Amino acid sequence: MQVCSLDLGNDYVDKDDKPTGLGRIQPELYQQKAQESEDSSKNSGDKNCGRINFSLKYDYENECLLVNILRAVDLPAKDLCGTSDPYVKVYLLPDRKKFQTRVHRKMLNPTFNESFQFPVAYDELPVRKLHMSVFDFDRFSRHDMIGEVELDNLFELSDLSRETNIWRDIQYATSESVDLGEIMFSLCYLPTAGRLTLTVIKCRNLKAMDITGYSDPYVKVSLICDGRRLKKKKTSIKKNTLNPTYNEAIIFDIPPDSMDHVSLHISVMDYDLVGHNEIIGVMRLGCHAEGLGRDHWNEMLAYPRKPIAHWHPLLEQPVPDLAQSSFPSTVP
Known part of the structure; x- marks a missing residue:
């Protein structure tokens, strides 16, 4: 499919936009029976975010880490x-494969009792x-994010040959500190024609949004003026990948005298055939x-008529909802 002024028409509907080298390991240094480890670390500021109880065990036969989320x-x-x-x-970083428990309605002391398996070699732990x-x-x-917990050294408590029961304070956080990946695109502006071309080249190391460990990513670009969304365009969807290549051009007509008043909001999305499309990451x-x-x-404005390409890290914070523009504007 040749994409110029990218418009996916009625064949593609964004459902979310409807109205509305390791040294020798010595496990004997860490040997102990299943235990409850109390971590007295303080939460950031005076925020009380509660505590979480989970257990860890390494499955040598299947070479995987068993994580059981017990309760909060x-x-x-x-x-x-x-x-x-x-x-x-739940993540086992630096991999971006994610598992997720069920939602427990109207509870401040939920019991989860859900187990997840992360394939990983013992020497990598x-x-x-x-x-x-x-x-x-x-x-x-x-x-809303309540908080997060991160274990840097999985051998700190045990060699994990037996199930180890752990308690941790939930640390206050407003956004996930998990790397969401990067997007590469070029910008080129033609002042005489009043035309801005954003070419979505590729993404890399995107966060996995599906249980398969992959995502179905596409890129959505919105033209914003004075806080209102004037136009929105999208790339095609790339199936089952965390490193998609697009090479698709998205074109907006913007007069030179409007360039100081507009911005572009870029969202990398995960397409879901059944549920809602999810935001992987954004940038502005x-x-x-x-x-x-x-x-x-x-840099684009300083070097007109020349495509300028850069990698950009994706952020977790979503762009706020913006109303469709219905007022007169100098931007077509």
Whole structure:
């Protein structure tokens, strides 16, 4: 499919946009029976985020780490009714494969008792990190993050030959510290024609959103002016990959005198045939953006008619919902 002014028409509907080298390991140094380890570390600031109980065991026969999310206690209330709808996401970093527990409705002391298997060689465990993010499910908006727990050294407590029971304080966090991947694209602006071309080249190391360990990513680009979304365009969907290649051009007509008033919001999405499409990560471009998003934009303006390509890290924070523009604007 040749893509120019990319429009997927009625054949593709974004459901979310409807209205509405290791040294020798010495396990004997860590040997102990199943235990409950109390971590007295303080939560950030005065935020009480509760505690989480889980167990770890290494399966030598199948070469995998068994993680059992048991329960959480004293979670903060996130809903107006004084409760939360908690669930837990589990990662074994640096892999981005994610497991997720079921949501427990209206509970501050949920019992999960859900087990997950992470394929990993025993000798790799010292360089792996177990990361757990606790969320409050929200049916109508972005899920609120309650906090997170990360274990840097999985041999700190035991050699994991026996099931080890662990308690940890949930550390306050507002966004997941898990790497979401990167996107590479080029920008080219033609002042005389008032035309901006953003060519989505590829992404790499995207976070896995499906239970298969992959995602079905596509890229959505929104043109924003004065806080309102004027236009939205999308790439094609790439199936079962965390490193998609697109090479698809997205074109917007923007007069030169409007360039200081517009921005581009880029969202890498995971397509879901049945449920809602999920945001993998986002970034923002424009003269009022931050960091590389601003620098790339200014470089494009400084070198007109020349495609400028850069890699950009994806952020967890989603772009706020923006109303469709219905007011007169200098941007077509």
